[in-house]
Amino acid sequence: xxxxxxxxxxxxxxxxxxxxxxxxxxxxxxxxxxxxxxxxxxxxxxxxxxxxxxxxxxxxxxxxxxxxxxxxxxxxxxxxxxxxxxxxxxxxxxxxxxxxxxxxxxxxxxxxxxxxxxxxxxxxxxxxxxxxxxxxxxxxxxxxxxxxxxxxxxxxxxxxxxxxxxxxxxxxxxxxxxxxxxxxxxxxxxxxxxxxxxxxxxxxxxxxxxxxxxxxx
Numbered sequence: 001x002x003x004x005x006x007x008x009x010x011x012x013x014x015x016x017x018x019x020x021x022x023x024x025x026x027x028x029x030x031x032x033x034x035x036x037x038x039x040x041x042x043x044x045x046x047x048x049x050x051x052x053x054x055x056x057x058x059x060x061x062x063x064x065x066x067x068x069x070x071x072x073x074x075x076x077x078x079x080x081x082x083x084x085x086x087x088x089x090x091x092x093x094x095x096x097x098x099x100x101x102x103x104x105x106x107x108x109x110x111x112x113x114x115x116x117x118x119x120x121x122x123x124x125x126x127x128x129x130x131x132x133x134x135x136x137x138x139x140x141x142x143x144x145x146x147x148x149x150x151x152x153x154x155x156x157x158x159x160x161x162x163x164x165x166x167x168x169x170x171x172x173x174x175x176x177x178x179x180x181x182x183x184x185x186x187x188x189x190x191x192x193x194x195x196x197x198x199x200x201x202x203x204x205x206x207x208x209x210x211x212x213x214x215x216x217x
Contacts, residue, residue, distance in 0.1 A: 064155045067112055067135060082109060086181065087157060088164035089114040091144035094121040096168040097128070103170060104130050107177045112160070116147035170194070187215050 067087065070079045088107055092100055092115050104113060115125070117138040125131040137151055148165055157163055162181060175194060184192055195209030210216050 064158050066159050067114065067156060068159075069135070083159070084110050084112040085160065086111045086162045086164070086177075087114065087152075087160040088112070088166060088177075089116055089144070089148070089152070090166050090168055091116040091118060091147060092168045093117070093119040094124050095119075097125070097131075099170075100168060101128065101130060103166070103172045104134075106172050106175050111177065114151075116142075116144060116151075118142055171197075183214055189215065 068080050068083065086107075088111050090100055090103065090113070094117075100115075107113065113134040115131070115134050115136045117136060118141055120138055120140045122136050122138045125134075125136065137147060139147065144165055144167065152163065152165075162184065180194065183189075192215070193207065196203045196207050198208040206216075
């Protein structure tokens, strides 16, 4: 009987302690009883797109995120010593790794590189140092726009000045990422693509490279 009473008293004390601590540090969301009784709308702590998130403590729901990697331990301020300004994505299959290797070499540390894998072969890329620095997202038999619509949300890519969404078979022998960005800024281009060689198969007239101008619209 004594043991039962002692257990009950300790349980009540522990519950009170947890309640005081949670309230003090806002670990729980509190709804005034008057609101519950009258079915009045709860007090909104911050704007949220999804019902039910309004009462979460500040810091749990944030308006934006990013694609910058984070360290597993240490000072969070040291996550990324250098923040890239641009983003380039490649929709890839492992059989095109050599073409992708050549393309990746054209982009400096100013670029965050993301691979969208449509063949499910992700682990094979670990053998390449240049691939280990990229972000890998995998879904079988999906197109670049399927990936882009789901993983390049405006709230995610907002930190980047420009975004490239590339196929895996682009020739980059004469391509320079920094020079391309310079031309884009110079001519105020919001949507653009590198010109294709005019004698390399079937291409649209508007996408062919013109030798007598920097860009054409």
